[in-house]
Amino acid sequence: MIRTDPTMLVYDATEMPWTIGYGGKPEDDYAVITSPHKERAICNLEPRDFKLENARLICAAPPLLKVAQKLLLWMEECMPACDFNQDDIDLYHELRQTIRTAGGFSSETHWWQGPCICDACGHAWQGVVEIPVEATGPRVPLECSECHQMRGGPA
């Protein structure tokens, strides 16, 4: 089963909420995006690129990302019990890559699949894990599906 690495769900962006600061009316030709957690604007939209729709979308991005992350983890919970068809699986991968892109993760990864064994309890299973493109196998210990310790790895 695919399990998202929790470290890819942590972001270092300015805290929400983001709001449209001065400017930001349809007749204005500029706006700033502000956060109560930062003194200066976190984003300036200059006359050339200013569109109110863009400003709204930027302000909505942090909560959209949080919801997308929750949805991704929920999909991973459902996968073993649900009969996902190819469209569902494609949607899952699209969602996952969009979240990765938002977090600055490269799309240069691929999947490793093979027999795994747990050092702690000896449980063996067929593992599927995302690895960097330059890797030939998992680089971090895998969670054992039996004892749930991070002691699994390629057999």
Ligand SMILES: [Zn+2]
């Ligand atoms: Zn184990």
